[in-house]
Amino acid sequence: xxxxxxxxxxxxxxxxxxxxxxxxxxxxxxxxxxxxxxxxxxxxxxxxxxxxxxxxxxxxxxxxxxxxxxxxxxxxxxxxxxxxxxxxxxxxxxxxxxxxxxxxxxxxxxxxxxxxxxxxxxxxxxxxxxxxxxxxxxxxxxxxxxxxxxxxxxxxxxxxxxxxxxxxxxxxxxxxxxxxxxxxxxxxxxxxxxxxxxxxxxxxxxxxxxxxxxxxxxxxxxxxxxxxxxxxxxxxxxxxxxxxxxxxxxxxxxxxxxxxxxxxxxxxxxxxxxxxxxxxxxxxxxxxxxxxxxxxxxxxxxxxxxxxxxxxxxx
Amino acid sequence: xxxxxxxxxxxxxxxxxxxxxxxxxxxxxxxxxxxxxxxxxxxxxxxxxxxxxxxxxxxxxxxxxxxxxxxxxxxxxxxxxxxxxxxxxxxxxxxxxxxxxxxxxxxxxxxxxxxxxxxxxxxxxxxxxxxxxxxxxxxxxxxxxxxxxxxxxxxxxxxxxxxxxxxxxxxxxxxxxxxxxxxxxxxxxxxxxxxxxxxxxxxxxxxxxxxxxxxxxxxxxxxxxxxxxxxxxxxxxxxxxxxxxxxxxxxxxxxxxxxxxxxxxxxxxxxxxxxxxxxxxxxxxx
Ligand SMILES: Cc1cc2nc3c(=O)[nH]c(=O)nc-3n(C[C@H](O)[C@H](O)[C@H](O)COP(=O)(O)OP(=O)(O)OC[C@H]3O[C@@H](n4cnc5c(N)ncnc54)[C@H](O)[C@@H]3O)c2cc1C
Ligand SMILES: Cc1cc2nc3c(=O)[nH]c(=O)nc-3n(C[C@H](O)[C@H](O)[C@H](O)COP(=O)(O)O)c2cc1C
Ligand code: FES
Numbered sequence: 001x002x003x004x005x006x007x008x009x010x011x012x013x014x015x016x017x018x019x020x021x022x023x024x025x026x027x028x029x030x031x032x033x034x035x036x037x038x039x040x041x042x043x044x045x046x047x048x049x050x051x052x053x054x055x056x057x058x059x060x061x062x063x064x065x066x067x068x069x070x071x072x073x074x075x076x077x078x079x080x081x082x083x084x085x086x087x088x089x090x091x092x093x094x095x096x097x098x099x100x101x102x103x104x105x106x107x108x109x110x111x112x113x114x115x116x117x118x119x120x121x122x123x124x125x126x127x128x129x130x131x132x133x134x135x136x137x138x139x140x141x142x143x144x145x146x147x148x149x150x151x152x153x154x155x156x157x158x159x160x161x162x163x164x165x166x167x168x169x170x171x172x173x174x175x176x177x178x179x180x181x182x183x184x185x186x187x188x189x190x191x192x193x194x195x196x197x198x199x200x201x202x203x204x205x206x207x208x209x210x211x212x213x214x215x216x217x218x219x220x221x222x223x224x225x226x227x228x229x230x231x232x233x234x235x236x237x238x239x240x241x242x243x244x245x246x247x248x249x250x251x252x253x254x255x256x257x258x259x260x261x262x263x264x265x266x267x268x269x270x271x272x273x274x275x276x277x278x279x280x281x282x283x284x285x286x287x288x289x290x291x292x293x294x295x296x297x298x299x300x301x302x303x304x305x306x307x308x309x310x311x312x313x314x315x
Numbered sequence: 316x317x318x319x320x321x322x323x324x325x326x327x328x329x330x331x332x333x334x335x336x337x338x339x340x341x342x343x344x345x346x347x348x349x350x351x352x353x354x355x356x357x358x359x360x361x362x363x364x365x366x367x368x369x370x371x372x373x374x375x376x377x378x379x380x381x382x383x384x385x386x387x388x389x390x391x392x393x394x395x396x397x398x399x400x401x402x403x404x405x406x407x408x409x410x411x412x413x414x415x416x417x418x419x420x421x422x423x424x425x426x427x428x429x430x431x432x433x434x435x436x437x438x439x440x441x442x443x444x445x446x447x448x449x450x451x452x453x454x455x456x457x458x459x460x461x462x463x464x465x466x467x468x469x470x471x472x473x474x475x476x477x478x479x480x481x482x483x484x485x486x487x488x489x490x491x492x493x494x495x496x497x498x499x500x501x502x503x504x505x506x507x508x509x510x511x512x513x514x515x516x517x518x519x520x521x522x523x524x525x526x527x528x529x530x531x532x533x534x535x536x537x538x539x540x541x542x543x544x545x546x547x548x549x550x551x552x553x554x555x556x557x558x559x560x561x562x563x564x565x566x567x568x569x570x571x572x573x574x575x576x577x578x579x580x581x582x583x584x585x586x587x588x589x590x591x592x593x594x595x596x597x598x599x600x601x
Binding site for chain 1: 319320321322359366367368369370412539540541542543544545546547548549550551552553563564569584585586587591592593594595
């Protein structure tokens with residue numbers, strides 16, 4: 001079942017979400033990552049990053065909090081050791097980038113511009129802007145648009161630039177519109193909203209960092225709402241939906257809300273075979289409902305409700 | 316690193332209580348075949364509609380070839396996940412992934428090996444002892460816990476170990492104190508060539524310090540909160556010194572759980588040491 005990410009064709013619409021698929025090598029012990037619609041890398045930064053102290057995770061009802069802090073080896077090591085492994089196998093790779101300033105995102109885009117095997121670039125906007133006292137880009141339409149515009153300008157024209165949005169903002173549609181105006185070819189949503197959990201025995205925050213990103217089925221309604229609102233406002237913009245997808249049914253929910261591709265994150269921790277399973281389930285559900293093409297189901301829940309049940313009733 | 320881990324929907328064969336602990340034996344063919352001492356498994360808890368999302372990690376205690384391959388693990392009830400596991404009955408299904416992690420490296424030549432276990436940390440040491448015996452190694456045990464009902468495997472250790480020293484904090488079994496207190500004397504008596512240790516972090520730190528003093532190699536199996544167990548989430552890191560002398564935040568689930576003790580920066584666990592590769596200059600991202 002083909003899918004499109006802007007003008008780029010993917011063999012199927014099920015992706016692995018940023019930061020949830022390792023380098024690809026680890027998952028390949030379980031599932032063939034070259035058959036994923038695409039694999040999104042963790043957010044790559046210019047310099048190596050050690051991340052946050054542990055504990056970095058805490059389970060919450062139907063979800064988990066994480067504060068990994070973008071641990072990674074930096075862009076040079078990524079280009080030397082991680083991207084080639086994926087590219088040689090023919091995997092489609094969406095490279096997620098994270099930075100603390102417009103300049104850092106731009107430098108990352110330049111570094112990626114002529115690297116072989118970059119299917120798309122995803123801008124993780126949930127990073128604090130060091131030039132704005134740590135306010136995350138995703139909360140500020142102007143700053144987000146600036147990042148998008150300068151990454152778009154630095155990347156090759158045929159590589160789509162995807163802006164990844166956070167749900168815990170006053171007006172997600174306004175941020176989405178700013179990113180599209182800045183040149184985003186597609187939008188990904190949702191990144192993890194910030195949550196917190198306190199260990200009542202230790203009487204301290206469960207995470208060393210205090211707060212962390214909430215993921216898993218607990219946030220699925222937030223994801224559906226964001227995709228719904230953005231698709232309603234910007235129906236022509238391709239959306240990658242994510243947030244708590246565990247099954248083909250969950251993926252279909254996001255598709256009906258307006259997503260043309262769906263990424264799987266936290267579920268991979270529980271079920272490393274999740275991507276091919278969810279794809280199979282989604283295909284079956286679409287087939288049962290008489291759809292030949294994914295595109296016919298995208299955003300379908302937005303169609304006007306017909307309140308003609310009474311007329312059709314035999315009574 | 317493990318060979319290739321697999322996911323198996325196993326069937327609980329037997330359940331047993333061992334003092335303060337529970338033990339589950341699960342028919343899990345693919346995992347038993349690939350097992351080496353020191354490997355762990357992750358188990359899905361709570362049933363299909365559960366709100367508990369993350370798998371729980373347990374060291375493999377034993378594997379047997381019966382029924383195509385069984386895996387046994389030993390656990391203490393800590394929170395809702397282990398409480399659910401404690402309610403499992405024979406014939407229940409259990410979703411497991413394994414074997415995972417880097418197992419205990421074995422000495423090439425026969426050596427005198429001292430196996431040190433704290434609390435349920437003794438569980439993986441018996442399969443290790445069997446493997447060491449097959450290599451004609453001498454095996455001695457030091458096992459300890461807070462109280463006698465929490466010392467796991469004392470009888471078995473006495474049966475298969477050349478010597479066995481037991482310690483409890485409350486003095487209800489063996490010597491009063493911790494395994495670290497008795498370690499110098501045991502190392503001297505047994506003339507241990509190498510130490511293997513598994514247990515709580517403070518114990519592993521103490522054991523490592525003693526081994527460094529005696530200048531003998533020590534392999535420790537460490538524990539850190541894990542969300543995936545397979546190397547994809549980056550939540551389970553500890554600061555470890557590499558061959559190049561640089562400290563990195565490395566994943567316990569894939570680069571460990573077994574490390575050379577002197578390479579683990581125990582005093583800095585739960586922090587990012589300032590000299591770790593990529594340690595923060597600025598504090599960004601999440
Ligand atoms: C490599 C390894 C081997 C282990 N072997 C054993 C064993 O043989 N016997 C045994 O009793 N326990 C073992 N543990 C610890 C065991 O995983 C935890 O006791 C268990 O996850 C607690 O689950 P819970 O729901 O009962 O408790 P909760 O505290 O409610 O757990 C909540 C969450 O925190 C995570 N978590 C909390 N503490 C730990 C921890 N120390 N390690 C890993 N995850 C944690 C859980 O996975 C879960 O996501 C091992 C842990 C690791 C990492
Ligand atoms: C452990 C972990 C690490 C993550 N790392 C990143 C990251 O590096 N960049 C990013 O854009 N999103 C990251 N995310 C967010 C996910 O890509 C995804 O947007 C979010 O988790 C919601 O999807 P899910 O509920 O399916 O996990 C991470 C999520 C988790 C749980
Ligand atoms: S537990 Fe996920 S990387 Fe180790």
